[in-house]
Amino acid sequence: MAFTLEDLPIRDDLRGQSPYGAPQKHVRVALNVNENTHPVPQDVVDDILTSMRTALATINRYPDREFVTLRQALAGYLNAGLEAQQHLGVEQLWAANGSNEVIQQILQAFGGPGRSVLGFPPTYSMHSILASGTGTAWIAEERDAEFQIAPETVVAAIRRHSPDIVFLCGPNNPTGTPLSLETIAAAYDATDGIVMVDEAYAEFMPRERPSAITLLGGRERLLVSRTMSKAFAFAGARVGYLAAHPAVIDALRLVRLPYHLSALTQAAAVAALRHAPAMLQMVDEIIVQRDRMVDELRAMGYHPYETWSNFVLFGGVADPRAAFEELLEHDVIVRDLGIPGHLRVSAGTADETSAFLDALRAITARAEVGSGTGIGRLGA
Numbered sequence: 515m516a517f518t519l520e521d522l523p524i525r526d527d528l529r530g531q532s533p534y535g536a537p538q539k540h541v542r543v544a545l546n547v548n549e550n551t552h553p554v555p556q557d558v559v560d561d562i563l564t565s566m567r568t569a570l571a572t573i574n575r576y577p578d579r580e581f582v583t584l585r586q587a588l589a590g591y592l593n594a595g596l597e598a599q600q601h602l603g604v605e606q607l608w609a610a611n612g613s614n615e616v617i618q619q620i621l622q623a624f625g626g627p628g629r630s631v632l633g634f635p636p637t638y639s640m641h642s643i644l645a646s647g648t649g650t651a652w653i654a655e656e657r658d659a660e661f662q663i664a665p666e667t668v669v670a671a672i673r674r675h676s677p678d679i680v681f682l683c684g685p686n687n688p689t690g691t692p693l694s695l696e697t698i699a700a701a702y703d704a705t706d707g708i709v710m711v712d713e714a715y716a717e718f719m720p721r722e723r724p725s726a727i728t729l730l731g732g733r734e735r736l737l738v739s740r741t742m743s744k745a746f747a748f749a750g751a752r753v754g755y756l757a758a759h760p761a762v763i764d765a766l767r768l769v770r771l772p773y774h775l776s777a778l779t780q781a782a783a784v785a786a787l788r789h790a791p792a793m794l795q796m797v798d799e800i801i802v803q804r805d806r807m808v809d810e811l812r813a814m815g816y817h818p819y820e821t822w823s824n825f826v827l828f829g830g831v832a833d834p835r836a837a838f839e840e841l842l843e844h845d846v847i848v849r850d851l852g853i854p855g856h857l858r859v860s861a862g863t864a865d866e867t868s869a870f871l872d873a874l875r876a877i878t879a880r881a882e883v884g885s886g887t888g889i890g891r892l893g894a
């Protein structure tokens with residue numbers, strides 16, 4: 515019998531758990547993990563390389579443990595989109611290796627054994643996985659129709675469970691659903707605990723819609739996490755960040771590893787932020803492709819949900835597993851999240867989006883003529 519992790523003296527609460535599992539396959543059209551499929555422009559790559567070369571000259575030394583230059587750059591980026599009275603100071607910013615690490619640090623500081631975090635599935639799968647890794651009890655509550663969360667819904671859930679932490683995700687992954695500021699404010703008022711809003715997709719929201727960052731003033735227990743992985747086309751660099759009261763940042767200093775952000779990561783992120791407009795110039799194009807996906811999915815008879823992100827969740831898929839496999843045969847990978855009748859697809863370039871839509875159209879047509887594959891529209 516092969517030796518497996520079950521034979522190890524692993525923590526009891528980790529036995530039988532599954533790791534984060536989005537398949538990493540080499541497929542021509544990869545629309546499965548909500549990456550920005552547009553590469554970083556070459557002149558920006560060159561400038562990032564110049565900064566990294568400079569950082570390498572002192573790579574024998576530990577990096578700036580407080581990554582002050584990066585925090586200044588992040589404050590500058592966020593403040594550009596805020597009213598003057600909402601401006602953030604450097605002491606309100608924090609960063610780590612992806613927002614996943616930021617969220618882990620939040621759980622290390624405010625969660626842990628004997629404490630709980632409330633979430634609203636379907637939501638980002640890492641929220642519960644990180645809860646489990648830090649020994650924090652995960653409490654799952656239900657969403658309203660169309661995967662929305664009304665203020666009354668979040669307040670009732672908080673009253674029911676008195677969690678130490680509330681995780682909200684807006685726009686929500688994997689549904690794309692908006693999250694209203696009213697719901698966030700109501701959650702904050704209903705708890706003495708921490709409220710964390712995961713805004714990984716903030717740059718894809720309608721321009722006139724304010725971020726949860728605009729609520730930070732006077733709300734010391736509200737935390738807003740962001741990432742450079744999606745809109746910034748920087749997933750491979752691993753840079754996530756957080757805006758919150760300076761006292762929250764002090765709490766995260768207690769649990770972070772010393773020098774957790776490498777000098778190369780800091781240099782790359784600072785350089786990329788210098789080129790924010792160029793890095794973000796594809797966002798509008800991605801939104802065009804996302805909206806095209808919504809329209810064409812609806813025309814095919816599927817049920818796409820309202821989305822403020824760079825992906826679309828759609829229902830009406832008779833057999834998501836089979837549809838996933840058939841799309842793979844067309845060299846297109848999407849995400850089967852195990853939500854019955856649903857698949858999620860990231861908006862790609864115009865060509866990638868066409869490839870996905872053409873493949874799905876072919877599969878849908880085949881299912882309709884009764885090929886017996888069991889894939890098809892709602893009611894097919």
Ligand SMILES: *Cc1c(COP(=O)(O)O)cnc(C)c1O
Binds near residue numbers: 638683740753
């Ligand atoms: C993609 C995503 C992240 C990003 O995580 P990183 O560690 O920054 O790459 C965070 N939250 C949500 C909801 C996401 O979908």
